[in-house]
Amino acid sequence: MLTLPYEEPHMMCEPRFGANYPRESLPENEDEREDDQDENGLPKKRGPRKKKPGKEQMDRAKLRRQEANARERSRMHGLNAALESLRKVVPCYSKTQKLSKIETLRLAKNYIWALSETLSAGKRPDLLAFVQTLCKGLSQPTTNLVAGCLQLNARNFLTDHNGEVMFSGRSPYDAMYPYPGSDMNTPPGHSGSNLDSSAKPFRHYSYSSAYESYYENPSPEGGSPHFDSQLSPPMNFNGIFSLKHDDPPDYGKSSHYGMRYCSAPGRTALAHNSMYRVSPEARFPYDLHVRSQSFQAQGEVNGSFHN
DNA sequence: TAGGCCATCTGGTCCT
């Protein structure tokens, strides 16, 4: 049903008028419309003539419409807030380069799916498959973003001359985002940061701790992992590359891709299982071919999902 | 400049 909107443009509280109707082309007053024709110029059907609303009803209708608009705005703001919180728990969160709404939903769906697959498989997942699942159906830029996260993180994932995984120190993001209530493995001089956190919007992703908790306490009695952080999903993959040896001098400059940071209060218990203090062979939840694999991840992901 | 994304307005529908 097409009816004229209630408000005149000058009556609108909002700067913009919902422009379904080209108001300039409409008569100023509904009374001025041709009574014998409908909006298509066709003769109107006869019937009981509608009683014209009085001024009081019109005012009331205006008020109700304005209230409905305000409610709708508020509802959409709530929806956006929920979406923003969702952005924070999917990989590659950035304050500065936000995923679009649709991409956020897609990535979240893929993320849940990938994690579910991992859990149901009950074994260490394959990185590439995980990333491919993560990127399924995403746009090219978002795929690049996700794959870029991996690639950047992989720069900090080192192996020694035997091909063994080396863990050294904190990740740049540990330095950038001081871990609340924890100085675990904090080398002297690493507690602070000379980097402006506002310029490092991406959160550090941690995969291992939650994963370890899950697999080290397989029985329900053993207690489920404490994922009591609002912003931390149960499991994150990107963080597997967050291990650091040397900070690249251009770290954070050459790319804004980053890693998830599980730093919310309440994560301390998990942090004691952190990747930084475990043997990679014994604890690291991932296949250790990730280094070579990850460097081709972006291309393979792109190839897999965008052809 | 075209296209993508977004906020907003709006009327319709459903539910309480």
Place this chain on the structure above:
DNA sequence: AGGACCAGATGGCCTA
């Protein structure tokens, strides 16, 4: 009757 939810329409902003 009124609120929540939804989808369509439109214009603004930004970027390639």
